Amino acid sequence: SAVISQKPSRDICQRGTSLTIQCQVDSQVTMMFWYRQQPGQSLTLIATANQGSEATYESGFVIDKFPISRPNLTFSTLTVSNMSPEDSSIYLCSVEGQTYTEAFFGQGTRLTVV
Amino acid sequence: AQSVTQLGSHVSVSEGALVLLRCNYSSSVPPYLFWYVQYPNQGLQLLLKYTSAATLVKGINGFEAEFKKSETSFHLTKPSAHMSDAAEYFCALNSQTGRRALTFGSGTRLQVQP
Numbered sequence: 001s002a003v004i005s006q007k008p009s010r011d012i013c014q015r016g017t018s019l020t021i022q023c024q025v026d027s028q029v030t031m032m033f034w035y036r037q038q039p040g041q042s043l044t045l046i047a048t049a050n051q052g053s054e055a056t057y058e059s060g061f062v063i064d065k066f067p068i069s070r071p072n073l074t075f076s077t078l079t080v081s082n083m084s085p086e087d088s089s090i091y092l093c094s095v096e097g098q099t100y101t102e103a104f105f106g107q108g109t110r111l112t113v114v
Numbered sequence: 115a116q117s118v119t120q121l122g123s124h125v126s127v128s129e130g131a132l133v134l135l136r137c138n139y140s141s142s143v144p145p146y147l148f149w150y151v152q153y154p155n156q157g158l159q160l161l162l163k164y165t166s167a168a169t170l171v172k173g174i175n176g177f178e179a180e181f182k183k184s185e186t187s188f189h190l191t192k193p194s195a196h197m198s199d200a201a202e203y204f205c206a207l208n209s210q211t212g213r214r215a216l217t218f219g220s221g222t223r224l225q226v227q228p
Contacts, residue, residue, distance in 0.1 A: 006157075031214055033215045033216075035215075041220070041221075042204060042218045042219060042220045042221050043158075043204070043216075043218045044218075045215045045216075048214070048215055092157060092158070094215075094216075096214060101146055101163065101165045101208075102160075102163070103148070103160075103206075103208075103216055104160075105150075105157045105158040105159075106157055107156060107157040108156075108157045110155070
């Protein structure tokens, strides 16, 4: 299994500012995923990040709002830019284990925008 | 397109009673199916997974689920609920297509009454 460390675990931010969330994995992985979980809702995929290529964003999510970096096979960052209260959510990093058959999740970053 | 439907956003059972959380899926190809549990202020923990081996899958904490292709279902059960089972439960699917992220159901919050 993969152990994922996500930082920060929570933050309270002012509207209009940006927050960068870090995701560190204890092993090399090809694909990393970023999800958003809005209050009381399920998980929605934001984007898929492969090392060495641009992230692939899902419908409704754009790079200017959620830029992602993937500098190596164990690390990724998600930035939530120009935040508004609607961005208040839990953001989770996930990695794939054996192809299609496993997915591991970080503890999440609980973001509150005021 | 693939989808996951969880029937019942809230389920309440008495301690010691049977737990049944319902999950139905839609996929054009044979899916891999997962149940995750999320305790308050925590990330997601894998309970169990179906990856086309045995249709009855046993997981952690006494949970099990049965894959029924004819009913496109993957319901989660536990014979006797414990207070510590109170949490949010998510059913998820991966249909082995180009998209390798999970598709999640809307979640079911399980309450266990003393």
